[in-house]
């Protein structure tokens with residue numbers, strides 16, 4: 133765990149920069165961005181303490197010794213603090229380490245005062261006036277001054293204890309002090325206490341003076357006059373007011389925007405960042421930590437706000453319709469997950485008594501659908517999550533709306549990679565799950581194997597003493613289906629899933645698409661409230677008014693209740709799967725909120741590009757050498773777009789990657805072709821369950837742009853893999869052609885060394901490469917310079933024949949050397 137540097141600095145009464153500097157000095161890692169470990173924070177604290185402990189004269193220590201012993205008797209041995217966190221907690225209880233006001237020691241109390249103060253301690257009644265005064269007192273932090281390093285040395289630790297509080301919790305307080313400064317001699321504590329008390333007394337005196345002056349002013353005012361002091365005061369007050377004016381800074385702000393906001397020269401801000409070890413450009417974004425640190429550095433009070441909060445419509449909704457007011461039971465929302473072909477669609481199909489699986493292209497579920505079933509008068513909403521790996525992202529989203537997950541495992545196949553993945557998704561989302569062991573009708577079915585495989589992963593079945601429900605089912609015969617539904621309802625009952633139908637609606641988009649005549653259509657599941665026709669709504673970047681509500685059976689409805697799915701129309705654009713829809717008072721509010729949200733997301737997107745860390749940069753540089761395959765993805769539903777994008781993003785290796793330059797829902801248009809043409813190299817357009825318009829087709833022909841369409845996702849991915857393979861550098865394989873023995877060597881003047889050879893094995897070719905091997909070691913690797921039979925150049929010489937060979941660039945061939953001739957064969961690389 134890391135602590136924020138600014139927090140540590142605050143606790144130590146230092147500036148963040150100073151903490152970083154000290155850390156550097158004592159060799160512990162601390163940075164504004166990375167924070168500091170509690171251990172290292174303690175080291176810094178120790179360092180400061182030691183620094184201040186040093187100058188204390190030894191004599192004093194001796195003098196105070198008896199008292200020290202006395203205290204030691206009263207209290208158990210001081211424990212060492214285990215973490216800086218603990219320190220933070222303790223400090224919050226009333227102790228603060230603050231910087232000492234520069235000249236305070238002058239006003240140190242006399243011995244008698246100290247005794248007096250001590251004598252007052254046992255009083256248990258707090259003195260309200262004193263307390264108030266104290267709390268109004270500004271923290272003495274402001275007294276710190278110029279050069280930071282020097283400043284650290286000059287600093288002294290002081291305990292600023294609220295006296296009134298001390299009266300009440302004195303015992304506790306002293307104990308805390310004790311724990312806190314376990315290394316500081318008791319004399320210091322007392323001294324510090326005295327100082328604190330003296331301070332209070334000084335404050336009292338000041339206050340009394342102030343009151344007197346106030347009286348004077350009032351009197352002057354009454355008599356119609358105005359005193360000089362009053363004018364001065366007024367001016368001062370104004371100045372002070374100006375000084376404490378808190379500047380609001382958005383959470384994500386660029387360096388130059390920050391400089392403008394705090395009214396400081398940009399160069400100063402950049403320089404301050406440099407001093408903190410950060411090389412930043414004016415357009416770079418500052419993190420919250422840097423905003424805080426810089427504000428401290430420039431001594432300007434800032435308030436960091438989240439611009440998103442202003443139009444976080446979901447948050448607003450949750451505040452208006454709090455969960456505590458959910459009073460009506462709602463159907464559970466169930467997701468079926470599992471490995472490909474383990475029977476998810478068949479299972480849902482069986483549950484609904486319809487046959488979805490047969491209708492789907494290639495037998496694969498292509499997108500998420502949501503359906504409802506009824507069992508014993510109770511409803512269950514099912515989200516049908518497709519099983520292909522490409523849909524992992526959608527599945528992750530599905531799990532977010534899900535109350536209960538069903539993990540389907542085929543009893544004949546057992547736990548597979550996507551079974552584990554599905555479990556991981558459910559666990560990550562904190563969604564309870566039931567294991568449906570499917571295909572138990574098959575003779576080779578082994579449900580116990582599934583149980584033991586999952587038990588090994590910590591998913592222990594209830595009947596084996598664990599907490600996971602396993603239900604044996606057969607989507608084919610219908611066996612166990614009732615049992616599964618009962619288990620779901622039981623689980624739902626335990627979860628007490630409730631909602632408030634009287635609230636405006638809050639729903640989650642499961643999928644969306646654009647339909648001819650209807651425009652954007654989205655499948656949503658209402659999480660709370662009731663979604664009605666004509667409701668104005670905001671849904672991520674989109675907005676609209678509910679025009680049509682169609683239930684899972686294709687019937688038109690007037691409203692959708694909590695936990696129920698429906699398809700709705702009325703969006704201005706297709707929303708994203710996973711977006712939250714919230715009904716709002718008016719179209720105007722819906723539009724405004726959506727626009728602000730869009731603006732925010734765009735801003736955040738932009739900020740991502742400039743927020744590149746060094747790591748990102750290195751990655752980008754490395755990727756610069758990557759060959760990219762630019763593609764445009766068009767698909768029938770938003771869910772498919774997301775899934776394909778997710779899948780394609782994974783297709784990369786150290787040499788090639790897919791570059792998705794555009795993706796959208798809908799047919800392939802002329803614009804897509806234009807965009808593909810604009811890309812360098814030209815992009816390939818991939819259509820999934822969509823086709824190009826006639827204009828797009830013509831344009832593509834004209835511009836030489838390739839459009840490929842698919843209805844099965846595997847094919848799309850395989851095709852892209854093939855394209856990527858084409859981009860990869862072919863692999864070079866070596867093939868040995870012959871082994872040749874050097875039996876004689878001739879030095880031909882002006883030509884070089886010719887080796888008289890005998891081909892032991894294979895066939896030597898004229899253009900072959902050759903390795904010279906002596907005593908089993910390769911001593912030279914080159915090419916054949918010439919290949920002769922007697923005096924003639926030949927193309928090849930076979931096994932058992934003699935030949936003359938010259939090795940390019942090598943004249944040192946010796947009798948007994950072995951020449952290994954070989955050819956380099958190019959092999960097309962394959963993207964795996």
Ligand SMILES: Nc1nc2c(ncn2[C@@H]2O[C@H](COP(=O)(O)OP(=O)(O)OP(=O)(O)O)[C@@H](O)[C@H]2O)c(=O)[nH]1
Pocket residue numbers: 470471472473474475476477478479489495496497518519520570571572573574605606607608609
């Ligand atoms: N014998 C038997 N076959 C089943 C059972 N359930 C599903 N199948 C068969 O298993 C194959 C895959 O079933 P699907 O329901 O398409 O599987 P899925 O998990 O939805 O597959 P994807 O949508 O591709 O992820 C089909 O041929 C089904 O007929 C079952 O209980 N018993």
